[in-house]
Amino acid sequence: MKRNGQVLLTVEHITKQFGGVVAVNDVSFDVNKGEILAVIGPNGAGKTTLFNIVTGILAPSSGTVRFNGTDITGKKPYQIAQLGMTRTFQNLEVFTNMSVIENVMTGAHRNMKTSFLQAGLRVPSVKKEEKAVEEKAMRCLEKVGIAHLAYERAETLPYGNQRLLEIARAIAAEPALILLDEPMAGLNDEESRWLVEVILQLRKEGLTFVFVEHDMETVMAISDHIVVLDNGVKIGEGTPEEIYRNKAVVAAYLGEEETVC
Amino acid sequence: MHERRLGTWLFALGILLFPLIVHSNYLLSILIMIGFYSLVCNGLTMLMGYAGQISLGHAAFYGIGAYTTAYLSATHGWSPWLSIIAGAVISAFIAFIVGIPTFKLKGHYLALATLGFGVIVYTCFKEFTSITGGMNGFFGIPSIKLFAWEFSNDARFYYLIWTVVLLSLLFSQNIIHSRVGRALRSIEGSEAASDAVGIDIMRYKLQVFVYSAICASIAGSLYAHYVTFINPQAFDAMLSIYFLIMVITGGASSIWGAVIGSSVFVLLSELLKEVVPLVFSNAGGEFEIVFFGVLLVVMLIYMPNGLTAAWKKITGKWRTSTTLSPAAKGGGGR
Numbered sequence: 001m002k003r004n005g006q007v008l009l010t011v012e013h014i015t016k017q018f019g020g021v022v023a024v025n026d027v028s029f030d031v032n033k034g035e036i037l038a039v040i041g042p043n044g045a046g047k048t049t050l051f052n053i054v055t056g057i058l059a060p061s062s063g064t065v066r067f068n069g070t071d072i073t074g075k076k077p078y079q080i081a082q083l084g085m086t087r088t089f090q091n092l093e094v095f096t097n098m099s100v101i102e103n104v105m106t107g108a109h110r111n112m113k114t115s116f117l118q119a120g121l122r123v124p125s126v127k128k129e130e131k132a133v134e135e136k137a138m139r140c141l142e143k144v145g146i147a148h149l150a151y152e153r154a155e156t157l158p159y160g161n162q163r164l165l166e167i168a169r170a171i172a173a174e175p176a177l178i179l180l181d182e183p184m185a186g187l188n189d190e191e192s193r194w195l196v197e198v199i200l201q202l203r204k205e206g207l208t209f210v211f212v213e214h215d216m217e218t219v220m221a222i223s224d225h226i227v228v229l230d231n232g233v234k235i236g237e238g239t240p241e242e243i244y245r246n247k248a249v250v251a252a253y254l255g256e257e258e259t260v261c
Numbered sequence: 262m263h264e265r266r267l268g269t270w271l272f273a274l275g276i277l278l279f280p281l282i283v284h285s286n287y288l289l290s291i292l293i294m295i296g297f298y299s300l301v302c303n304g305l306t307m308l309m310g311y312a313g314q315i316s317l318g319h320a321a322f323y324g325i326g327a328y329t330t331a332y333l334s335a336t337h338g339w340s341p342w343l344s345i346i347a348g349a350v351i352s353a354f355i356a357f358i359v360g361i362p363t364f365k366l367k368g369h370y371l372a373l374a375t376l377g378f379g380v381i382v383y384t385c386f387k388e389f390t391s392i393t394g395g396m397n398g399f400f401g402i403p404s405i406k407l408f409a410w411e412f413s414n415d416a417r418f419y420y421l422i423w424t425v426v427l428l429s430l431l432f433s434q435n436i437i438h439s440r441v442g443r444a445l446r447s448i449e450g451s452e453a454a455s456d457a458v459g460i461d462i463m464r465y466k467l468q469v470f471v472y473s474a475i476c477a478s479i480a481g482s483l484y485a486h487y488v489t490f491i492n493p494q495a496f497d498a499m500l501s502i503y504f505l506i507m508v509i510t511g512g513a514s515s516i517w518g519a520v521i522g523s524s525v526f527v528l529l530s531e532l533l534k535e536v537v538p539l540v541f542s543n544a545g546g547e548f549e550i551v552f553f554g555v556l557l558v559v560m561l562i563y564m565p566n567g568l569t570a571a572w573k574k575i576t577g578k579w580r581t582s583t584t585l586s587p588a589a590k591g592g593g594g595r
Contacts (some may be wrong), residue, residue, distance in 0.1 A: 055457070081459035093457070095450030097514070098443070106443040110459035116468045119439035120432040126439055133440075166454075173458050 005032035014063035041229035087179040088166040096155035104137035107172030160191035180211035296422035298523035304476030310513025313449030318379035324496030326478030327485035345482040356474035386493035398492035512567020
């Protein structure tokens with residue numbers, strides 16, 4: 001592999017079985033720092049299962065996941081998040097019982113210190129921390145372009161803005177890696193273009209992205225590296241150009257996709 | 262000054278002035294009862310409204326607080342202040358131990374588990390007669406003294422309980438507008454997303470459960486020192502359900518819901534005591550159960566977010582429980 005750079009996430013020989021079904025079969029790949037890596041594949045290829053293993057929602061049957069030098073296999077989702085890996089959800093998981101900015105402030109949880117007792121007694125450090133985190137949250141909202149909606153109730157936001165809100169919440173945690181689960185799903189062309197711009201800008205600021213996506217146009221446009229799954233097996237990986245030229249991939253996925261489109 | 266603080270101070274002023282304006286021991290005793298329930302509901306609102314976790318067992322903590330302080334102060338001669346703290350510590354410990362397995366459950370299962378816990382504790386109150394006096398009750402609980410000042414009459418006790426209620430409301434309010442409050446509310450909003458930003462859900466569920474147990478315990482202890490006689494029936498599962506009705510009626514998503522729900526409950530049950538005998542001459546307490554059962558159902562259907570939310574809707578002031586209003590922020594980002 002001719003990619004150079006520091007490895008941030010390593011997926012090593014991950015296998016996941018559900019009863020007799022092998023959803024993910026011996027999949028390995030690396031994610032480098034500052035890279036945008038896409039995981040693609042037809043429905044049922046095992047993308048979501050792989051995603052859930054990396055984020056700790058599912059434990060793999062075998063194999064290891066290493067993040068920033070730490071073995072995170074079998075760790076709980078919140079522990080993995082605390083190490084600096086956050087995510088967004090395909091079916092939006094915005095905190096509908098909060099305002100927009102509170103959603104983002106909640107994202108900053110891992111870098112804050114206030115304990116239950118300190119919060120209840122409102123010791124001076126809490127006030128300072130609150131002010132700092134509110135400013136930080138505002139900056140995150142500015143980055144995704146919805147700062148003007150900061151004090152709206154989150155559930156009143158249209159779908160596209162809720163997706164942006166999830167990204168703002170994810171970056172508020174100051175993570176090293178963000179996983180995006182089908183970020184383009186449900187967005188119109190204009191919203192998709194803006195989201196691509198946001199992601200590219202954030203990458204420029206040093207963030208690393210892994211995303212699962214159906215929208216091939218986006219994948220080809222913004223990915224540095226692509227991993228292709230089919231029936232739980234990795235059938236190819238490489239740059240977008242390499243994926244275009246990969247016959248196995250085209251047969252399994254792209255060909256099919258193009259006849260649909 | 263924050264709007265929320267202003268409301269709290271106005272409320273405190275009202276509490277302070279009330280006995281000076283209204284000279285009625287009957288009304289004072291009602292307000293004292295409202296105070297006990299407000300304290301319990303304050304903790305429960307944090308648990309149910311903010312963290313979204315139901316409990317049908319808080320009469321148990323109310324009772325543990327009452328019996329611990331009764332036993333230590335009456336039987337062993339402890340200072341009531343110390344025995345109240347001891348009750349809170351014991352309740353906190355029990356909540357922690359019970360919470361670890363219980364909060365692995367959700368929804369109906371959690372409701373049933375906490376209900377079961379309440380029934381077990383109630384049975385303990387009945388059966389451990391050497392400590393609790395069983396169904397005969399526990400007599401002779403001393404009243405509370407602060408130096409030479411004894412909280413023996415209603416006016417004095419009124420100030421004691423409402424001071425505690427106000428402090429606990431302030432504490433809860435501070436929690437809500439902090440990292441911890443957001444973590445709690447995020448659990449209600451979406452556990453998957455809480456996980457994804459690194460919030461240790463179990464830890465926060467336990468913390469808020471312990472906090473709500475401490476509130477209930479202190480309320481129960483103060484109740485014991487107020488009435489000086491307690492009996493297991495004061496802490497049965499029905500009371501837990503009444504707590505639930507109060508929280509739902511008041512509105513679980515506002516800290517004031519605790520006070521409003523408790524007030525509505527106590528005032529309605531006083532009213533029922535007056536009205537029901539006029540209609541049904543030989544009616545007993547069961548009418549109360551029927552009435553509050555109906556009230557709960559009606560509330561859940563027509564005002565699932567309680568009176569405070571309904572009021573905010575009417576006045577067009579509905580927003581999230583935040584005070585982060587644009588007006589207060591000087592237009593940051595606007």
